[in-house]
Amino acid sequence: MNTIGGKRGRLTIHTVAALAGVSISTASKALNGSGRMSEETRERVKKVAQEVGFRPNALARGLITKRSFTIGLLTNDTYGRFTLPVMAGISEELVGHGVSVFLCAIEDDPERARVHVDAMLDKSVDGIIASGKRLDRQLPVDLSGLSVPVVYAFTKGPVDGVTLRSDDEQGARLATRCLMDAGCRRIVHVTGPKTFQSVRERADAYRTAIDGPPEVLHGVWSEAWGLEAVAQLWDRGGDKPDGIFCGNDQIARGVVDGLRERGIRVPDDVAVVGFDNWDIVAAQTRPPLTTVDMNLKTLGREAGRLVLAMSEGREVQPGIRKLPCSLVLRQSCRGLEPPA
Amino acid sequence: MNTIGGKRGRLTIHTVAALAGVSISTASKALNGSGRMSEETRERVKKVAQEVGFRPNALARGLITKRSFTIGLLTNDTYGRFTLPVMAGISEELVGHGVSVFLCAIEDDPERARVHVDAMLDKSVDGIIASGKRLDRQLPVDLSGLSVPVVYAFTKGPVDGVTLRSDDEQGARLATRCLMDAGCRRIVHVTGPKTFQSVRERADAYRTAIDGPPEVLHGVWSEAWGLEAVAQLWDRGGDKPDGIFCGNDQIARGVVDGLRERGIRVPDDVAVVGFDNWDIVAAQTRPPLTTVDMNLKTLGREAGRLVLAMSEGREVQPGIRKLPCSLVLRQSCRGLEPPA
DNA sequence: CTGAAAGCGCTTACAG
DNA sequence: CTGAAAGCGCTTACAG
Numbered sequence: 001m002n003t004i005g006g007k008r009g010r011l012t013i014h015t016v017a018a019l020a021g022v023s024i025s026t027a028s029k030a031l032n033g034s035g036r037m038s039e040e041t042r043e044r045v046k047k048v049a050q051e052v053g054f055r056p057n058a059l060a061r062g063l064i065t066k067r068s069f070t071i072g073l074l075t076n077d078t079y080g081r082f083t084l085p086v087m088a089g090i091s092e093e094l095v096g097h098g099v100s101v102f103l104c105a106i107e108d109d110p111e112r113a114r115v116h117v118d119a120m121l122d123k124s125v126d127g128i129i130a131s132g133k134r135l136d137r138q139l140p141v142d143l144s145g146l147s148v149p150v151v152y153a154f155t156k157g158p159v160d161g162v163t164l165r166s167d168d169e170q171g172a173r174l175a176t177r178c179l180m181d182a183g184c185r186r187i188v189h190v191t192g193p194k195t196f197q198s199v200r201e202r203a204d205a206y207r208t209a210i211d212g213p214p215e216v217l218h219g220v221w222s223e224a225w226g227l228e229a230v231a232q233l234w235d236r237g238g239d240k241p242d243g244i245f246c247g248n249d250q251i252a253r254g255v256v257d258g259l260r261e262r263g264i265r266v267p268d269d270v271a272v273v274g275f276d277n278w279d280i281v282a283a284q285t286r287p288p289l290t291t292v293d294m295n296l297k298t299l300g301r302e303a304g305r306l307v308l309a310m311s312e313g314r315e316v317q318p319g320i321r322k323l324p325c326s327l328v329l330r331q332s333c334r335g336l337e338p339p340a
Numbered sequence: 341m342n343t344i345g346g347k348r349g350r351l352t353i354h355t356v357a358a359l360a361g362v363s364i365s366t367a368s369k370a371l372n373g374s375g376r377m378s379e380e381t382r383e384r385v386k387k388v389a390q391e392v393g394f395r396p397n398a399l400a401r402g403l404i405t406k407r408s409f410t411i412g413l414l415t416n417d418t419y420g421r422f423t424l425p426v427m428a429g430i431s432e433e434l435v436g437h438g439v440s441v442f443l444c445a446i447e448d449d450p451e452r453a454r455v456h457v458d459a460m461l462d463k464s465v466d467g468i469i470a471s472g473k474r475l476d477r478q479l480p481v482d483l484s485g486l487s488v489p490v491v492y493a494f495t496k497g498p499v500d501g502v503t504l505r506s507d508d509e510q511g512a513r514l515a516t517r518c519l520m521d522a523g524c525r526r527i528v529h530v531t532g533p534k535t536f537q538s539v540r541e542r543a544d545a546y547r548t549a550i551d552g553p554p555e556v557l558h559g560v561w562s563e564a565w566g567l568e569a570v571a572q573l574w575d576r577g578g579d580k581p582d583g584i585f586c587g588n589d590q591i592a593r594g595v596v597d598g599l600r601e602r603g604i605r606v607p608d609d610v611a612v613v614g615f616d617n618w619d620i621v622a623a624q625t626r627p628p629l630t631t632v633d634m635n636l637k638t639l640g641r642e643a644g645r646l647v648l649a650m651s652e653g654r655e656v657q658p659g660i661r662k663l664p665c666s667l668v669l670r671q672s673c674r675g676l677e678p679p680a
Numbered sequence: 681c682t683g684a685a686a687g688c689g690c691t692t693a694c695a696g
Numbered sequence: 697c698t699g700a701a702a703g704c705g706c707t708t709a710c711a712g
Contacts, residue, residue: 010487012689023699028691035692037697038370058462059402060689065702070442070463079422088418088445095444095452100459102410103443104435105428112435119440121399123410250624264665279619283592284563292383352705363683368707377681403688497707531697 003265008266011054020048046323062124071307072102073121074113076140076155077133078086081120081278081297086153089300097308099126106139113141121146127307136197137164138197142294154296162310163320166294168198171325172205173244175273178327180210181336182271184243189216190229190255191247199247202275206245216228219248226254234262242270243333249281250290256285256332271333287331294325360388366617371396390475391680402464411647412442412460414453415495416480417473421618423492426471429640430493434495437648439466444478453481460486467647469493475505475538482610489602493643494636502650504643506634508538511665512545515585515613518667519548521676522611524583529556530569530585530595539587542615546585561587566594574602582610589614589621589631596625596672611673627671634665 017027022045025180030045031054048054062068077083091101095232102125106117120128127148130139132155139235143150144158157163179187189206192199199218207214217223217232226246233241242267246252252274259266266272267289274282274291310316329335357367362385369375369395371383388394402408413430417423431441442465460468467488470479473497482496483490497503519527529546530560532539539558547554556676557572559565566586586592592614594605606612606627614622614631622629644664650656669675 009637010689014689025691025698025701027698030697033697041697055402055458055462057464057689059399059464060704061691063397063399063403063689063706064691066704068463069459072440073443079426084418084420084424091443091445093419095455095459098462100412100442100444100456100463102440103413103427103431104440105431115435116440119397119409119435119438122395123408123440124397134688171693173516190530239543265451326561350705354705364705365683365685365707366681369682375682397705400688401707403690403705405709406688609709627687 004332010057011052013054013056016045016049016054019052020045022027022180035215052066060323062222064123066128067269067311068124069097069099070125071099071311072104072117072128072303073131074104074106074116074128074139074141074143075131076106076108077131078105078107079133079296081276082133082154083131083295084163086300086303089297089302090129090295090304093301093304094308099308101129106141108140110140113139117141117143117146121148121207126311127151129303129307130157131156131303132156134198135168145219149316151305151306151310153299157320158271160318162306162316162318164306165320166296166299166300167322168201168294169205170322171275171292172202172245172292174325174327175275176206176209176274177334178290178329178335179243179245179271180289182243182267183215184241184271186212186239186241187245188233188241189214189219189245189247190226190251191216192221192251194218202247208247214240219251221250222247223257223325226251226256228254228260230255230258230262234264240270244270244272246272246274249276249285249289252291252332253281253285256287256289260286267331267333273327273333282330285332290330290333290335291328292325293328295323299323306330344444350397351392353394353396354428356385356389356394359392361384362452369639373502376673377524383554389591402613406464407466407651408464409439410463410465411439411644411651412444412457412465412468413466413471414444414446414473414479415482416448416481417443417471418447419473420649421616422473423471424642425484425492425636425645429637430469430644431638431640433641433644436650437650445530449593449633450480451478457481457483457486461486466651467491469643469647470495470497471643472496474506474536474538488658489647491643491646491650493639497660500658502646502656502658504646504661505662506636506639507662507664508541508634509545510662511615511634512585514665514667515551515615516555518544518613518669518673518675519585521581521584521608521675524581524611526552526579526581527583527585528573529554529585529587530566530591531556531558532561532591534558542587555581561590562595563590563597566591566596567598568594568603569594570598574604582592582608584610584612586612586614589616589618589625589629592629592631592672593621593625594625596629600626604676607671607673613667613673617668622668622670625672630670630673630675631668632665635663639663
């Protein structure tokens with residue numbers, strides 16, 4: 001079937017046209033639903049194309065239409081914790097539109113970023129999505145002034161850029177609320193380095209949400225810090241917390257492990273809520289973590305939708321779009337008890 | 341600078357030719373290092389191109405040369421545990437050759453796989469790398485008989501395919517040896533489901549490597565199973581193991597946690613070795629895990645090298661290539677004590 | 681040593 | 697309603 005037309009290699013529109021007994025211009029128009037012609041001719045061409053399995057060469061088409069149906073995804077999150085779901089969302093959103101995505105992992109290396117961007121530009125990508133792992137850091141490459149639209153997803157963009165991010169304050173509010181609803185009266189926040197904007201935002205939201213004096217413990221993003229924080233809290237004198245809101249799931253896991261090792265029951269004695277919903281840690285913790293999900297996949301879909309719109313010339317308002325987080329209820333904090 | 345030539349849009353070879361005072365054919369040949377011409381002309385053209393920042397349109401070039409400088413990576417490992425390092429290796433190997441990679445996540449959905457493959461073929465990819473999460477399962481799409489070369493990396497390929505995989509037996513041997521070197525006399529293997537080929541291979545290698553009667557406990561790939569296995573081993577009568585080789589790091593983490601909770605010291609009383617070197621779990625375990633690394637990034641590089649070779653028409657022997665694993669020494673098993 | 685011409689596989693005004 | 701022609705931005709025989 002691939003050899004119809006006698007030529008070696010791919011089936012072209014010439015073959016389809018010949019088989020349908022029309023010119024290639026007519027064939028092209030029939031297939032693209034453009035131009036005017038009798039319904040009968042159009043159908044005949046379509047049928048032939050269908051039968052021989054004709055698929056237009058995207059390179060040739062792109063050369064003329066200036067649309068390559070490809071976009072580039074740039075990320076410095078080599079670990080994939082954040083980029084993977086974002087990527088999945090983008091791909092899911094775009095594959096139905098026939099667009100494929102180039103993945104370029106640049107690890108904070110400006111040189112390499114440049115090489116990747118140039119390669120993408122050479123290939124006439126219709127747009128670029130810049131993604132990362134921090135909302136307060138830009139990728140090590142300047143994407144403004146490029147001839148293609150760019151959207152920033154889960155990384156910092158320029159002020160006049162189109163940026164998508166999670167609403168960390170709302171997420172933190174969700175977490176704090178959950179603890180309060182579970183009846184906690186003394187809630188402590190154990191989190192990451194103060195240098196992260198998201199840490200500050202989450203902490204602020206926590207401070208505003210709780211009744212009574214807030215207490216925020218800063219450390220690093222690790223289980224070890226969670227363990228250590230529990231030691232600090234329990235080895236000192238005074239009141240013990242009955243609820244702990246953690247800056248991420250790794251810290252939460254450390255906290256839960258630390259608590260268990262002291263014979264403190266979770267959630268009965270102390271309820272714990274994490275952040276990230278990183279399955280590998282949240283689900284394996286004993287008990288499994290109630291945690292905040294940033295809905296990164298949805299964020300990815302939205303990013304895909306936006307670049308596509310922009311690449312099609314539709315107007316998109318610049319600015320930062322905050323996407324809501326949601327709470328995933330597992331067992332480390334049960335939230336509102338069902339009414340008696 | 342982008343507006344030299346007066347035309348809107350991208351800079352083309354016409355502009356470069358005009359600026360250098362040569363025809364476009366000469367310009368093309370000068371830039372590609374082909375044809376013959378005076379060194380002086382060639383240099384002049386190159387200099388002009390350099391100055392105006394000319395980059396040839398890959399679509400146009402691909403249309404003629406039949407090389408798009410893109411390859412597709414298909415994977416059903418949506419979690420990214422295996423694909424991410426493979427991807428990083430591929431990208432690292434290929435970016436220097438100007439090739440970009442399309443990432444297509446298909447989650448065991450034949451429909452979606454087909455759509456992605458078609459999209460890649462439309463875009464004239466130079467080759468496809470099929471990747472996955474199991475060595476004994478094929479992706480839900482038939483890639484044989486495609487017009488482009490395919491290499492299978494960390495997934496099952498057809499018998500006449502070019503396949504890259506880790507040498508699990510050698511990896512298991514490394515792990516078992518490490519335990520023996522550490523002085524363990526009674527080594528048990530706690531691993532995943534027997535239905536996995538890699539489980540059987542690792543278990544076989546373990547059986548062959550140890551002195552004395554082997555004992556293999558099959559379960560699922562989770563921490564919970566590791567915990568449970570320790571309970572089984574210690575709650576029954578008879579000899580206790582002094583070394584445990586685990587089928588993956590998650591199980592190993594469960595084992596180490598279970599041991600610690602019983603007051604058994606790792607590695608002093610019982611040494612433990614994992615498999616995967618999944619940083620997030622191996623490094624956070626207390627104590628950190630000694631584990632087998634499948635060198636997936638290297639595998640990715642190799643896959644990249646091979647598709648590239650094949651796409652350039654170089655001959656590549658079909659068959660399965662096993663790449664060696666290596667042992668990452670942390671604290672759960674110290675291996676050979678330094679000689680006194 | 682250099683350039684005019686043909687052509688890759690399409691699409692899109694423009695005629696008829 | 698349909699097709700011939702021009703052209704997207706390049707490369708590659710082929711002349712000169």
